Amino acid sequence: MQKTNILAILITLVLWSCNSSDDEYTAINEPLEFSVPSNFPEAIYDLESNPPTTIGFELGKKLFYDGRLSSNGFISCGFCHEQKTAFTHHGHQFSHGIDDLEGVRNTPAIQNTAFMKEFAWDGATNHLDLFPIIPITNEVEMGETVSNVLSKLKSDEEYQKLFASAFEDGEVNNENFFKALAQFMVMMVSADSKYDKYMRQEDGGTFTDEEKEGFAVFTNKCASCHTSDLFTDDAFRNNGLAPNPSLNDIGREEVSGDAADRHKFKVPSLRNVELTAPYMHDGRFGSLEAVLDFYSNSVTDSPTLDPILNQDGELGIALTENEKTTLLAFLGTLTDETYINDERFAEY
Ligand code: HEC
Ligand code: HEC
Incomplete structure (x- = not known):
């Protein structure tokens, strides 16, 4: 009996050491399942041309959290996009990156990117794969060039191995670099809030009376723009913020x-909105109360103001104090604890 046990342990050890050898390591790459939550629309991202795989995803994650993507070796994507606040830069009105230089825009959440048509506040690109060029080359964000990043990666043995295992041609090149980052971001789906459970009639999906009332107010007064279970119609609109003269940001x-x-x-999107303060493209509001006060009292007219917010000269959205309270309760149901604690997306 004892002999068999020792033999079994020896065999296990031999197998284990084979498994962790380099050859074995380069071989295991498996497709990752991407499933569309039943209350979501179809994915927009072309999953067939860049199907997420286990190693592609791990590589994308390593890149996302690697400061070497910036010129000073310190500013990673995750520096500005922190998981605990749904991948925003909490407490920062404007993102600040390299040498503490400040940008002019507030960092948006990264979530459900597979379902989005356009990226950034002004839709600077409509392709997720191309998005990382923007922060990498932006002189106040990462201040680096893509070719410099690639030469740093090429001289790193671990990256060589990961690229070799993740992609058919195994090359450390632009295309694979962008594909890996996109695989990581595509898998970042937030669909497990109380609201989702309510919509899918799952356990934990019971709304209080206040939340139900807030949902009704939201459906009437907000959902024409914050549409569908993604809470955005992916359109560009002017919601009546008075332009900030010192930034002169013309948007779209x-x-x-x-x-x-x-x-x-x-x-x-308003998913996880309770966690993502400050609000708006320039982070001008520090709380959701301030956002609601803005919609009810401070919407500013201009030639491009969205017609929904100008009903026969009545600017903004009339909201009673009670409606504001219920709206806040409803917005709280969009917080997805599973997402912000999901270890698959966490920095090691
Ligand atoms: C210095 C802070 C900073 C860093 C570093 C940074 N970002 Fe961002 N990110 C932002 C800001 C600010 C925006 C909004 C940009 C705009 O609208 O012009 C943004 C927008 C995005 C968006 C669009 C989200 C949406 O809903 O439209 C994605 C995706 C994204 N970043 C991914 C990344 C990736 C990947 C990296 C690393 C390669 C990265 N970011 C590095 C601050 C940062
Ligand atoms: C006419 C379309 C429209 C309507 C109606 C509308 N919104 Fe918005 N909302 C927007 C746009 C556009 C922005 C981004 C504006 C910007 O940053 O310049 C925005 C931004 C927000 C933000 C900030 C989110 C963030 O991540 O910074 C919140 C919160 C918000 N809206 C809540 C609401 C609520 C609650 C209602 C209903 C009372 C509402 N909105 C009605 C178009 C609309």
Whole structure:
């Protein structure tokens, strides 16, 4: 009996040491299942041209948290996109990156990117794979060039192995670098809030009376723009924020060159909104109360103000104190604890 045990242990040890050898390591790469939550629309990201795999995802995650993607070796994607606040830069009105330089825009959450048509507040790109070029080359964010990043990765043995296992051609090149980062972000799905459970009639999905009332107010007064279970229609709109003269951020016009797009910004998703203060493209509001006060009292007219917010000269959205209280309760149901604690997305 004892002999068999020792033999078994020896065999296990031999197998284990084979398993952890380099050859074995390069071989195990398996498809990762991407499933669309039943209350979500179809994914937009082209999963067939870049199907997430176990090693592609791990590589993307390592890159996401690696400061070497920046010129000073310190500013990673995760520096500004922190998991505990749904991958925003909590407490920062503007993102600050390299040498503590400040940008002009508030860091949005990263979540459900597989379901989005456009990225950034002005839709600077409509392809998730291409997005990382923007922060990497931005002189106040990561201040680096993609080719420098690639040479750093090429001289790193661990990265060589990961690229070799994750992709058919095994190359450490631009295409695979962007694909890996996208695989990581595509898998970042937030769909397990109380609201989701309510919609899917799952355990834990019971709304209080206040939350139900708030949901009704939201459906009437907010859901024309914060649409569907993604809470955005992915459109660019001017919601009546008075332009900030010191920033002079013209929003969507920057990308389209069309004056009709002046001061229009992407309608942000409201998922996890309780965690993602400050609010708006320039982070001007520190609380959700301030956001609701803005919609009821301070919407500013301009040629591009969204017509929904100007009903026969009545600017903004009329909200009673009670409606505000119930709306806040409803917005709280969009917090997804599973997402912000999911170890798959956590920095090691
Ligand atoms: C210095 C802070 C900072 C760093 C570092 C940073 N980001 Fe961002 N991120 C931002 C800001 C600010 C925006 C909004 C940009 C805009 O609208 O112009 C943003 C927007 C995004 C978006 C768009 C989200 C949406 O809903 O539109 C994605 C995706 C993203 N970042 C991924 C990344 C990745 C990947 C990296 C690393 C390669 C990274 N970010 C590095 C601050 C940062
Ligand atoms: C006409 C379309 C429209 C309507 C109606 C609307 N919103 Fe918005 N909302 C937007 C746009 C556009 C932004 C981003 C504006 C910006 O940053 O310049 C925004 C931003 C927000 C933000 C900030 C989110 C963040 O991550 O910074 C919150 C919170 C919000 N809206 C809540 C609401 C609520 C609650 C209602 C209903 C009382 C509402 N909105 C109605 C278009 C709309």
